[in-house]
Amino acid sequence: MARVLPKSFAAAVAAGIALSASVANAETWRYAFEEALDEVQGVYAQKFKEEVEANSDHTVQLFPYGTLGESADTMEQAQTGILQFVDQSPGFTGSLIPEAQVFFVPYLLPQDTEKLGEFFRTSKAINEMFPELYAEQGLELLTMFPEGEVCMTTQEPVTGPPDLDQVKFRVMTNPLLVESYKAFGATPTPLPWGEVYGALQTGIIQGQENPMFFIESTKMYEVTEVITCAGHNNFTTAVMANKDFYDGLSEEDQTVIQNAIDVAFDHIIDYQKGLHEESIEKIKEAKPSMQVNTLSEEERQPFVEAGASVEETFLEMTGDGGKKILDQLKADLEAVQ
Template identity: 80%
Template structure:
C-alpha cells in the first residue's frame, strides 16, 4: 500500500542508509520503514512509537514512509540486512518468507466485532508465542501485530455475489493465498505492485482491488472505480518487526523500553481507528457523491463465506503441519475472545 510515486532502488537506498550511521547494534539513531504514508494507520503507529522512544531514551527514530526506500521487498531486505532496525510489513508481503503468515487471508476467519478483534490481537497465543519463532527464523524479532481496518473491494461494476466477479481482473498482493481467495470468490486474481494499481484501474488493465476504507479514501481509488463493496471477509493485518541481531544486541533496558513503546503505540492505534471506517466512507461520498457503497447482507455474504473452506484447505496444503497448527491455535484464540 502507498500514497506516493517516489521510488528508490534497494541498492541506492542501502548505500544511502549505510552512509547515515554505523552498526545498528550501537547506533543511537534507529531507522524504521513502513508501507504507508505518515498520516495513514501504519504511519500513525510509527509516529507514536517514535514519540515514546524519544521521550524515554536518548535514541532517535528516523521514519521512512513507503516509497522513500523502495517497494515492500526492498524494506524487508534492508531490515534483514541490518540497514533498517525496524519495519512494518503486512503478512500479505511477508508470506513469501513466512508462508504461515498467510493465515490472515483466510476469508471470514477474523471477527467483525471490533472489541473481539482487538482482544484477539492482544491475547492470541498464535500471535504472541507461535509467530515470533517463525519470524526469528528469518532474522526478524516480531514486536507486535495489529489490525488496520475492514477490507472492502473497489470495482468498476456492482458486486452482490461471486458471479459478479466472474472474469473481473482483480488486483491482489503477491500472496499465493490471496490469489486462492479471489479465485474462490470467482474473480481473476492479478498480482500487481501497488504503484501500478491506480494506472491499471485507469486503463482497465484491472477492474478491481481491495484495501481498508481509510486507504481507499487516502489513495483516491474511488476516482478510478465506481463501486465499493464491503463483504466483511477480512480485516487488514500488519506486523512490526526489528532486525533480530540489532534487538539481541540491545541492553535489557533498551529492549524493555522498545516493548513499552510498542505497547503504547498498539493502544494508540486501536483507539485511533475507532470510527475511521465510517469517516473514510463519508469522505469518499463527499468527494464523489455518485459513488455506490454497499455493505452486503448476511444472505449476500453467504456464498463468499462458503468459499472459506477451500481457501483453508489451500493454506494447509501450502504450509503443512506448521500452518495447520497456527490455524488451529488461531481458531482457539478467536473462540476464547468470542465467549
C-alpha cells in the same frame, strides 16, 4: 599536593561525563512502513517514535511508503540490518513465512474493532508461535495489529461471486490471496502497490481491495465506481525488528522498545474507532456518485461458502505447522468472542 575540588564542581564534572557517555550511546534507528505518515501504519509509527524518544536518548527516523522502494525492498533492508524496524503486512511476507498467510483465510477474523484488539493483544498464536517463525528469517516480531475491514472496489456492483467472473482483480503478491480471489470467481492479478492506480485508470485491472481509510486516502474511488464490503477479511500488519540488532541491545533498550510497542498498539486500536465510517463519509463527499454497499449476511453466504476451500489450500501449503497455527488462532478467537 593534590588539589581538592569543590563538591559542586566535582558533581558537574561527573554529570558532564555521564552526559557524554549517554550521547555517545545514542543511536538513530530507521523504521520503514507501507503507508503514508497520516495513515494507520504511519500513525502507529509516529506514536512509537514519540515513546522511544521520550524514554531514551535514541532517535527514530521514519520512512513512509515509497521512500525506500517497494515492500520487497524494505523487507530485504530489514533482514540485512540497513533498517532496524519494518512494518509489513503478512500479505507481502507470505512467501517468506507461509504460515503468516493464515490472515488471508476468508471470514476467519471478526470485524469488531474491540474484539480484534483483544485478540491481537492476547493471542497465543501471535505472541508465542509466530515469533519463532519470524526469528528463522532474521526478524524479531514485536507486534501484529489490525487496520480495518477490507472492502473491494470495482467498476460494477458485486452482490455475489458471479459478479467477479472475469474481473482482473489486483492482489498483493501472496499465494493464498491469489487463491481467495480465484475461489471468489475473479482473475487475481498480483501487482506492486505503486502500479495499482494507473492500472485501474487504464483498465488493465478492474478491481482491488483495501481497508476503507486506505481507499479514501489513496483516492481509489477516483478510478473505480463501487465499493463492496463483504466482511471477508480485516487487514493485518506486523511490526518487526532486525533480530541481530534487537538481540544486541541492552535490556534497558529492549524494555524501551517493548513499552513503546505496547503504547502504540493501544493508541492505534483507539485511533481506528469510527475510522471506517468517517472514511466512507469523505469518499461520498468527494464523489457523490460512488456506490458503497455492505452485503447482508444472506448476500455474504456464497462468499463464505466459496472461501471455505481457501482454508484447505492454506493447510496444503503449510502442512502440520500451518494446522497448529490455524487451530491455535481459532482457539484464541473463540476466547475473545
